[in-house]
Amino acid sequence: MLRNSFIATLTFAVIHVLPALGENTTMTNNLKVLVSSNDFPESGLEVLRKHFTVLQSRFIHFGEEGITENKEELLNLIPGCSGLVWVSHHPITKELLDKAGPSLKVVATASAGYNHCNLDELKARGIKLANTPNVLSPAVAEIAVGLILGAARRFTENLDQVRRGEWEIGFNKVLGQDVRGSTVGIVGLGGIGQAVVKRLAGFEVGKFVYTGHREKPEGKALGAEFVSLDQLLAQSDFIVLAVPLTSETKHMINSTTLAKMKKNAILVNVGRGDLVDQDALYDALKNHQIYAAGLDVTTPEPLPKDHKLLTLPNIFILPHIGSATVRTRSDMGVLAANNVVNALSGKPLITPVLE
Structure with missing residues (x-):
């Protein structure tokens, strides 16, 4: 009798529990x-x-x-x-x-x-x-380093030489800028900005500075100094934009901020194209107001093949491949x-x- 009662109870539980489990799964799948x-x-x-x-x-x-x-x-x-x-x-x-x-x-x-x-x-x-x-910070930081090197070592001009088969050979030909001993300014020390500093540490950078809404403990741990945007623009040999696009950051690089940069400054943008007023950047590069620029992001995307930025020898542009690894x-x-x-x-x- 006890055994029959146990079996009956177990059968009741299975009959009533299994449909309930099935219903939950179906609800999710639906x-x-x-x-x-x-x-x-x-x-x-x-x-x-x-x-x-x-x-x-x-x-x-x-x-x-x-x-x-x-x-x-x-x-x-x-x-x-x-x-x-x-x-x-x-x-x-x-x-x-x-x-x-x-x-x-x-x-x-x-x-x-x-x-x-x-x-x-x-x-x-x-x-x-x-x-x-975060998951894309390492890959984007690697592209930022690539843009720094590409712009500083004049990859656009040098690749053009290779394609034409006309190399400028000489001790003082197509000389670039050193990362070693330079001041690198990071605009936005978030995940990407921090990853850029970590990757550049082995390049014997002289000083890292950064700017943002507030000083960050991560900055101190990385040996980076918190400064105002104006201070960063005035001090930096390399300026890396790694901030999101907002109403506050749109065209933060414009004719006014470009005028505050050093003549040898190199601007790198791995954020969004509209962080930069591209007309103002074109003028600054054409007139050698700043040394060079490296962009992984532009406005629009893709950049038209006849865009005036592409006529400049002192800009190195990639087609928004920051996170493009498997x-x-x-x-x-x-x-x-x-x-x-x-x-x-x-x-x-x-x-x-x-x-």
């Missing part, structure tokens, strides 16, 4: 997450597929394709989606958010910057926003995916911008 581009890393997709029904655009979400075929597909796919993974340099439009409707709870941008994410609209609709900082892009994809998982399972965002 949540839809839209990935905006066809080139999102597989590592990130694997994370999302474990939890949700994943919809993904068939098109790349960059350049002309991103504002034609991709745009129309996203408008068709987003209704009813609970999460959106934004893999693009194009802005999130009000039209897209209207199409998403009230079901959209979270946007995860696969980027450190989020100026393209329409913060006002997301905040007004109560939609959470996450980004992918490992970094995979890490960004996984972090973006896990932010969506957390948001839709009631957990805090890992890297929140809006909560």
Whole structure:
């Protein structure tokens, strides 16, 4: 009798518990997450597929394709989606958010910057926003170092010599600037700025200075001195821009700030193109008001092949490849995916911008 009672109780528990578990799994899988581009890393997709029904655009979400075929597909796919993974340099439009409707709870941008994410609209609709900082800092810092070397050692001119097969041979030909013994100024000592200082430490830099809203304990640990922006501009041989684009930082490098730099100064931008007034930069470089510039970011992107900056010999430009390594892009994809998982399972965002 006791044994029969035990079996009956166990059977009752299995019958009632298993459907409940199944229902929870089905509820999770029924949540839809839209990935905006066809080139999102597989590592990130694997994370999302474990939890949700994943919809993904068939098109790349960059350049002309991103504002034609991709745009129309996203408008068709987003209704009813609970999460959106934004893999693009194009802005999130009000039209897209209207199409998403009230079901959209979270946007995860696969980027450190989020100026393209329409913060006002997301905040007004109560939609959470996450980004992918820190995981890309090492890779972007490596590009910053590359731009420093490329601009200082006149890579644009020297590569042109190689392509033409006409080398300027001589003891005093195409001489560059030394990093050794220089003063390097970091505008924005966040994750990227700190990673730049760490990587340049082996170059025998004479002094590191930085500026920002406040002095940071990390600066002291790295041996970097906190100064005002004006002091940094006046002292630095190399100036590295590593701040996000905001209303405060837009065109922070302009004719006025360029005039405060040393004649041998080299400007490096790994933040966003609009940190720099490019017309003012063109004039400063053309007139040899500053020595050179190295840019991984421009306005617009891609920079037109006939843009006047590309006519200058003292500028070294890369096509926004700061985070473009296999490992970094995979890490960004996984972090973006896990932010969506957390948001839709009631957990805090890992890297929140809006909560």
